[in-house]
Amino acid sequence: MKCRSCGQPAIINMRQHKLALCRAHFLDWLPAQTERFIRHYKMFTPGDKILVAVSGGKDSLSLWDMLTRLGYPADGVYISLGIDGAPGSGLHYSEESRRLTEQFALARSLRLHVVDLAASYGAGIPDLAQRTRRGHDKPCSVCGLVKRYLMNRVAREGGYTVLATGHNLDDEAAVLMQNTLTWSADYLMRQSPVLPATGSGLVRKVKPVCRVYEREMAAYALASGIEYIYDECPYAVGSNTLWYKEILNQMEEKRPGLKLQYYLGFLQAREAGLFAPAAEDAAELHTCVTCGQPTVAPGQCSFCRLWEKAPPAENG
């Protein structure tokens, strides 16, 4: 297989685009594609103050790398969740992903905000989930809540105008399949490359690589020499999302381009008015009486309520 641009040996063949590229041309092509999506969905301009949510994985580090290459000044935020691997596995998931993230930022002189959950609030995710008795099987819902809260808070307090996440096409297609299996109107209306800011304190959220295949993100990280954490979060193993990804991969195998067509077709059909506008679309948010951050219901936000159920002092 030869690079379409220069005829040198290709490092990747993207069947869905009928396109094979060598290392150098792939490392040009993917950021250029990303730039196209940033403009197409009006995600941000170089005048924006951009914060990238980084986990130490291939997607978020590659995204941060591409934004920098494209001339978008972007800082990072890493949330240390206090997650290890299975006992005896020797995996220190959070420690290792933090080390890789800090190493990435340092090597490129990029600014990185780190929030250490246990140090700042008194408990990491597994402990917090157990103490609040949320997530009997898995702490994933607690983790999602905590990350959404902290990412928005760091973005807001740092004066950032936009928060970018590394969700790739495989992530989005899997979530879409999940949303069509449950037919959740709310989720179908909100699954978007851009969620606008709200006056009540939610920073604009964007997904610049939502049209990039996971395998292309991994190829980009490898080809750029980015060291990232290979392991999935130990709690993600056996998760719904991974299961949907496997099913979609199986479908993609038979029909190259299916995942992209599925996700893009959805965005286009919604844009063309397939769905009825939700009545609650412009629901006003409230301000949490404890922390001052935005919250759906009046009173205390769900993040503060979570910590009230798990007093940070002695049990940690």
Added chain:
Amino acid sequence: MKCRSCGQPAIINMRQHKLALCRAHFLDWLPAQTERFIRHYKMFTPGDKILVAVSGGKDSLSLWDMLTRLGYPADGVYISLGIDGAPGSGLHYSEESRRLTEQFALARSLRLHVVDLAASYGAGIPDLAQRTRRGHDKPCSVCGLVKRYLMNRVAREGGYTVLATGHNLDDEAAVLMQNTLTWSADYLMRQSPVLPATGSGLVRKVKPVCRVYEREMAAYALASGIEYIYDECPYAVGSNTLWYKEILNQMEEKRPGLKLQYYLGFLQAREAGLFAPAAEDAAELHTCVTCGQPTVAPGQCSFCRLWEKAPPAENG
């Protein structure tokens, strides 16, 4: 596994309903369920004149059997499509399915209309598809067109008020998956247990077993001693629909009830207003200048145009 009703050995365990039943209770239960759906979706009442589209397969024959048991007077229509198996296979698909359908009707003294495509119009489906050069690979789209036309015509000319088809849950879930992978607004709006009659000559179409698993339909046919054609139509082998069915079966295996939840959730979300009403919803139909049957575009209907492209005389 014991029957929940009587404690005798069960012949079927329906994990999605957490229900195991013996032969006698299953043969009561499935028609009762079907009756529930007929009422719930207001498909028809005993005052209606019902025509069942029968193919000789398990779904349509079991449906006809159940309607009779439930006290709905229903006649049948069988369309002989002139389809054999692969050369040398010894399968005479249409002949065999016609024989089984006629035997079924005769044994129960039910009235059956038979349309023999080759005898009445000059060619069976494979020949027609070839001569009109529609469907290079497969004649399935020609076949669909011909069946929809003839079923409606027989229903209309016989004064039937409703046309019932044997589409089961697996059929509907597979079509739904296909419709969400292409995000066809038209198809998503029209996929329904009931399509109302139009003033311009389309008879009401209903799917009384759209919430019954394929495996339950097969169990019903076996338990009632209905002889049906086991083979799929030879052209269906390798089709998209069968592929989607396999994927959904794999998902159902892991999550019993997934197919039902998927299809029902869709119907409920649409009922609750998830989709925007289509502008073209009430488009007026026209009357075909050749045959007088309803047609979307003015002039000749697509059935008549098909036969004009394939003169019935000498080539047959």
